Amino acid sequence: MDEKYFPQKVEKKWQQKWQESACFHTEPDADRPKFYQLEMLPYPSGNLHMGHVRNYAVGDALAWYKRLCGYNVLHPIGWDSFGQPAEDAAIKRGENPRLWTERNIQLMTGQLKRLGIGYDWERQIAAHRPDYYKFDQWFFLKMYERGLVYKKMSEVNWCETDQTTLSNEQASGGLCWRCGNPVIKKEIEQWFLKITDYADQLLDDMAEIEDGWPAHVIKRQRDWIGRSYGAYIDFEALGRARDASKSAGESKSAGENVGSSNHGIAGSATKIRVFTTRVDTIFGATALVLSPRHPFVSEVWDSLDSEIREKIEAIRAELAKPQRRDEELQKDGVYLDIKALNPFNQAEIPIWVGNYVMIEYGTGALMSVPAHDERDFEFAKRFGLEIKQVVEPIAGGITLEAGGIVPEIGDYKIPEASSGHNNGSKAGNNGKLPFTGYGKLINSAEWTGLTSEEALRKMAEYAREKGFGEPAVTFRLRDWGISRQRFWGAPIPIINCEKCGAVPVRYEDLPVELPEDAPITGTGESPLAKVPEFINTICPKCQSPARRETDTMDTFVDSSWYYYRYTDPKNSELPFDPEIARYWTPVDQYIGGDDHAVMHLIYARFWTKFMRDIGLVDFNEPFRRLLTQGMVVGETFFDDSGGKRQYFPPDSVIVKRDNKGRILSAETKDGKSLKYAIERMSKSKGNGVDPDEMIEAFGSDATRLFVLFAAPVENELVWHESGIDGAVRFLQRVWKLVYRWHNVFQGFSYEGSLPSNNDNPVVRRLRRKTHQTIQRVTAALESLQFNTPVAALMELCNAIYDSNLEPEKADAEEIFAMYEAVS
């Protein structure tokens, strides 16, 4: 043992030992409690970044801790190895995606090992290998059998930069999750998974995990699923107000023309169904507004004035454009010159097409109640529609229980007093419209005088009795579109036959393997379509020539179930053996970035529920506890005087700081002054830090210790090179202690325990500190804190030094054990 601490040497020695003894390999053991520690698997981009280091250092600390507590710990790793960067490499450098991916896995495996993370390498998996994606396809077929898969022509999110479709989750905020560019709408045929069938469960089962998940993730998922209670109401379309021939070319402000005539269109029993959460306001409905893509619009298309058609087309085009995030689209619309009948009061109201009505939500049509809805109000103002108040505020405001207690009758629930409904007081007090709160009904025939709460229930029931509506629940969540026009993914196991249509591949023919290579151009067509050997096949049903589906699956399919595969990674018959998985799953602790709060984490929950339904698992939720770690960020220096931001790497910048360490100014070597900021680490910004260099310079233990200590895990971590010195110093001090004492320890055996009131005050103080430390570290780790236990150990270390030698044996033993627990 050296007197001085040479981390590189020590770490190498232990890493070799771990490798030889495969000491992190585990098998189920019925006699021991299990602990499944999981971190989000990395994409094999070619190199580890500090975000990975943080994620895996935290996970490894927990895994060690649980191991020391006597648990049988499963701590696996794998590769989320399908995805676009492999194709980009193919386009840019002509590399084969498979070879590129395999090489990166090699590189990163080496990095992870040098980092000294204690993984069970024998359980390693990789999504791009046929033995894995075979089961992506298997699941697809299982879902197909259960009616959870369908193909639909629809308007999808399309990223022009990445040339592929995106799911709703991946296009959240109107921006592509990968490249951050605005998303457009495109009409395309694609395969969907009916995640909406599980919407209720996805929402309700959150009660099971609420305690173990960060509140903000729970909230985001709740909002994303967005359940609202209300009612469907059918309005009957009455027909054209005037002859198409007469009105051509005549421009009009539609509001004036309301209520003249009612020539029925041929077979015009057409009913238009709307969804509303506010039936209580239906007497104030002064228009019906449809999405420009509503089926009724195409139904009456031929009878519409050309002018109206043009307008509708213009609106559609406007909506397909990428939307600016910050600005709201101006309300726009056009009167169809057709009226509808309000079933409650037989009022004839105009049917409009409006740009603010979404085809995907509810029924794609709404009743416009300008007096009690801000959007309708705006629309009505703009086009001069009637505004009729039918609810008035009740003194004292809120009629529904604050906090959204939801009363229930049968399957019908009163909507919670939720966002958008400012309850009474604000809008009510000054009598201004729109009044969007709940209150008391006025101008509503026999319903007048009821409170909103009563009316909501009674009117929905009434609609059901009379057959023109029913209580209803709708969701914001949409089905999951999984088709991707890409090469580097799992082929969708479908064969298109001219006679039989879309036919699923037979189980015994799985996997449908990707060809070795394909012309990858990035132009938005499926590369597989250009590989004849791949597409040409025969129909499993009728044996006639047929063509394979050429789209591949969203890579989020791979990551929806990978954590089960770890339990039985070599199984060739099933994704995993349910018996084996029963021991290990569910995952006890999951750690990863919160960028997946609504993507991966909602898909994985959905997948688990499906697996439960086909008998593979027997629980509802895959991840008992979730920890979302913050990003690792660093200082950036840039010049944006030329409009575009140009970054300068920190080592090329001369930074002046005051004597408290604050940045005073920064300039380039030739004296140009620069701005500075704290931003996410990345190569292009020059503020990235290479984990390998850190390990080389300071050792992996110091690197990891610093990452744990520097900030609470869930916070952002600002990388300052100087911070790591503290970790290095601490480890050196520990090393020195061990060096000084290990010979003494060698011949020593401790039997029984020392009396707690030892008469040596130094010993007494030290032992007390030691036990306090154990307690603090344990408590902190149980509550997923990693910075405070390190601080506690530093304190202990200081205390040992302060005691001026001669600490007796038991203490030092414990120190060492605790040190291991964290590093």
Added chain:
RNA sequence: GCGGACGUGGCGGAACUGGUAGACGCGCAGGUCUCAGAAGCCUGUGGCCGCAAGGCCGUGGAAGUUCGAUUCUUCUCGUCCGCACCA
């Protein structure tokens, strides 16, 4: 616009269910060692006054509850994040 979270030294951050605010680390200052530097070690480090003992102020701001508030309540200001016409 709607919703959520958070405001503690120069910095990252401690403070368990209301009980000595600022643990631990970084940075900074002084000292020691050295021909010198680096590393190490020691001391100091919220602000103001004071040679010192000590005193006063202090957890974004204002008020309140309490013997006692970083912690609880109300208002207010600020920062960050999420959603984006979801009927």
